Amino acid sequence: MELAARQEGLVSTRQCEAAEMSVDRLARMARQGRWVRMSTGVYDTDPVPVDHRERRDLFEHRRRRAAWFGLLAYGPTAIAVGQSALALRDVQGLPVHISPEVMLPGGRPRVGRDGIAVRQYDAGLPTELVHGRRVARVVHALAQAVPHLGRRHAVAVLDNAVHSGKVNRAEVETAHDLARGRRGVERTHPWWQLVDGRAESPLETWARLECLDAGVPPDDLQREFHAPDGRFIGRGDLVWRLPGGRWFLLEMDGAEVHGSLGAVYSDRTRQNALIADGGVVVQRATAEDLRVPGRLGDQVAGRLRRAGWRPADERASDLSRHSVE
DSSP states (O other): OHHHHHTTTEEEHHHHHHTTOOHHHHHHHHHTTSSEEEETTEEESOOSOGGGOOOTTHHHHHHHHHHHHHHHHTOTTOEEOHHHHHHHTTOOOOOSSOOOEEEOGGGOOOOOOTTOEEEOOOTTOOEEEETTEEEEOHHHHHHHHGGGSOHHHHHHHHHHHHHTTSSOHHHHHHHHHHHTTSTTOGGGTTGGGGOOTTOOSHHHHHHHHHHHHTTOOOSEEEEEEEOTTSOEEEEEEEEEEOGGGOEEEEEEOOHHHHOSHHHHHHHHHHHHHHHTTSSEEEEEEOGGGGSSTTHHHHHHHHHHHHTTOOOHHHHHHHHHHHHHO
């Protein structure tokens, strides 16, 4: 079962036979509902439907499980590519539901089955080992995945890959170059320029995109605030400079980071300290605020404009004009 745990609960017939489990026993386990047959040669050792599993990392589990399904269905020489490779490397920002993507040795074509996409890439695709299986390197996986993603998920994936240190900015440009010419990449060219590795979560990326679209790009991300005595008070996720030396902060609360009771108390203490002298205005938001496209961006834009905020280039222009005068 240790092997199954590493593979998100999945095992192959080949692996079971290597562990001296007969095909008859496998069939019996499936008939009894103890294991679930997912495809020819692949079983799920957890009979509970995925959506009903009580896991804190359920979304990540779903994605990694899809990636392992593709690898196990096509045998030990299959290579995880695209979104599957990113899921196995724990890159955040992917859609909740991803399709398994594999490449076969030599890049040879083959018709996919059971929802698994068999991709054709260069035979010399650079790979690395993850739990003993070949996975496309993150730079190449980004080039493969981004053309198949929407803007929101594409930028979030790129942001997270940079933030987590899996790639640097130069490698993002390399991935963009590798993606050129692929089907679907044309619409993505502007997205690669939006990458900002300071985003600490996909929620922050999505909020930033909403604000960009609403015409109120943040002046800063992850800005630190200190008390007059130099004591650190807190950090703002998305930050705008208001007239009179004041600040507007948009704080994105993800369930994994802010959901515990201790985190709630910590957030409240931090927010109270930030707003104590009236110099900081804080708006908190969650994933629910992002469900209706444009709603959060419009809310933030309205509050900023009522507070007299103007874009940085306009403020810089005013300073330049006053200095000349």
